Amino acid sequence: MPKIKIAVIGAGMAGLKAASTLHKVGMDVTVFEKSRGLGGRLASRRTESGHFNHGAQYVTARDPGFDAFLQQATQDNAAQKWHPDLHRGSPPDKVFSTPATHAGNLAEKQWYQGIPQMNKLIGPLVQPFEIKKQHRITSIEPITARTFMLHDDLDGEFGLFDGVIVSAPAPQSADLLRPLSSRFDPIDDVIIAPCWTVMAAFEKPLPTAFDAMLYPSPEISWAARSTQNNDIFHRRTPDHWVLHASPSWSRDHLEEDKERVIEKLLAALRTASGIKLPDLQTIQAHRWRYARTETPLGKSHLNGMNGRVIAAGDWCLGARVEAAWRSGQSAAHAMIETLIG
Ligand SMILES: Cc1cc2nc3c(=O)[nH]c(=O)nc-3n(C[C@H](O)[C@H](O)[C@H](O)COP(=O)(O)OP(=O)(O)OC[C@H]3O[C@@H](n4cnc5c(N)ncnc54)[C@H](O)[C@@H]3O)c2cc1C
Structure with a gap:
């Protein structure tokens, strides 16, 4: 059976916690990070x-x-x-x-x-999954009800993915998620x-x-x-x-x-x-x-597209690195629940 393919946008504490959790259960994870380095605001x-x-x-x-x-x-x-x-x-x-x-x-x-x-501090979360640095994702395109293609600012296309976790700061996440579903509208209140x-x-x-x-x-x-x-x-x-x-x-x-x-x-x-x-x-x-x-959003993550696209990040729960870690973990668990049950 082919591996479940997941894209994680953002290599801060939330994104990498989500990526490492999904990698540990055998999913094929690719992380996209717009910067040259990892860690985000760390x-x-x-x-x-x-x-x-x-x-x-x-x-x-x-x-x-x-x-x-x-x-x-x-x-x-x-x-x-x-x-x-x-x-x-x-x-x-x-x-x-x-x-x-x-x-x-x-x-x-x-x-x-x-x-x-x-x-x-993010070192222990970096495992043998692919990390594509200097890739700013500009859109998430639903190809079918269950698959997604990512586009970056250099006209690159990546996918298909069975699920996507977006862990950018709230306004940047909203830009990517707003076109997909009104379920992501609460991000605008953060x-x-x-x-x-x-x-x-x-x-x-x-x-x-x-x-x-x-x-x-x-x-x-x-x-x-x-x-x-x-x-x-x-x-x-x-x-x-x-x-x-x-x-x-x-x-x-x-x-x-x-x-x-x-x-x-x-x-x-x-x-x-x-x-x-x-x-x-x-x-x-x-x-x-x-x-x-x-x-903050007031809940650990937000999902849409039948649970296959999930928003995470410190802004879901608070202003601290711990909030990012908890949100990343909970987004990964929600993705596992959707895709594996
Ligand atoms: C000045 C300052 C002081 C702070 N002090 C503390 C403190 O003392 N203690 C504490 O606990 N917390 C502190 N924080 C907060 C803490 O840094 C954050 O809560 C935490 O690091 C957020 O992690 P995150 O993964 O949610 O987001 P981020 O670390 O912001 O990670 C998001 C990542 O997504 C990437 N990204 C964004 N858009 C895209 C895109 N379109 N495509 C690809 N990649 C993208 C970004 O480059 C970034 O690497 C501070 C923050 C700042 C800025």
Whole structure:
């Protein structure tokens, strides 16, 4: 009997969790990813000064299944716990030049990061199924009631597939799914906030006792050393920091150019700190048009076309990597139920 053929669109946590679950039950899975790398918003960028984690900063688990995934990833050297000295938005004079101490650490105990970069967290899900990188899928064409052809932006055609899982952020999923069925209309109610991110490599360590700060200023919702670097007495140089602008600031400055965004967010950090920031070795900005879910779908996945086309992604359940993992798993189980019973 020929193998069941499934296409998964998107190689972030949701898509790869779905793909690996379907591969394990013997389906023939092909993943299509528009970018050059895997991981989606579990993102890392290489610069001349080293790597930055400029998307998700850390991962937590409430679901026992995801907790087990993180434990296994830790054993496989794909993840490790992170205990930053965390500061939650207090007056600036407390943020900088506070005597170095771990006593102020408010971080929850079970924070994990991918190692050596965040995108490595998806490593355990990458199995011997085909992954077609740099393939942006532009449409899903039903050929019969049970088969589908995919088209990409370079006029490529792929298929036929017996089922398709779409795991792009909600607005991009809606573009692909709206033409297929009104069952996907609820995706339009999902709201995802943008996030401007600045990656700065300072030549000398930033003189702060903290590795991570929540809302150090109205413009900045998160500022943190980009990679594990908690040894306050032996800070590595250059000192890599990632700044995330707040959702409202990001919305207000969505179309601004990168140079202006860098200028403004560095100025905000300078004002919050009240100090002269060390010289910069590298600085870059990245705009996440779809970063953190504000209004989720409220269910783990959405299906149409007799259960053969399924939408998944963090936006179904929330704003976290765990939500993406759970949604990908549940989409795969729904596909198995439809095609195998
Ligand atoms: C700045 C920022 C900070 C964050 N901080 C945290 C945090 O600290 N903790 C936490 O738990 N979560 C955090 N998140 C959220 C977390 O990153 C996401 O919840 C999670 O990574 C989403 O996974 P996903 O698989 O659903 O989507 P994505 O990771 O977005 O994956 C979707 C993939 O689909 C691909 N794609 C889209 N359209 C197409 C197409 N047409 N064809 C082919 N491929 C396509 C994309 O390139 C992408 O790789 C943060 C996100 C951002 C942006």
